[in-house]
Amino acid sequence: MNENTVQKIIGDLESLIGHLKEFTCDTTRKPSSKPVTETKKVSLEEVRACLAVLSRNGKTAQVKALIMKFGANKLSEVEESNYADLLKAAEELKRV
Structure with a gap:
């Protein structure tokens, strides 16, 4: 060579x-010095759909723990401002 x-x-x-x-x-x-773009507003329906899939896949206990992590006993009690973070955590749970 x-x-x-x-x-x-x-x-x-x-x-x-x-x-x-x-x-x-x-x-x-x-x-990056680029400005942060505005994130899409996450709806309750999007979060509910994601969590429903997880529950159907046998992760009901983990879903309940996620909801409680955000200071609520049920999804409808989670603050709207936390939907994006909850959805992100749920997506990470899907990978496990």
């Missing part, structure tokens, strides 16, 4: 590492 080929392989590997770091959301990257 000649030196040019080795240098090309090294360049390709460095590029691949850069792409992998972006893909895995490497925490060592500096935060």
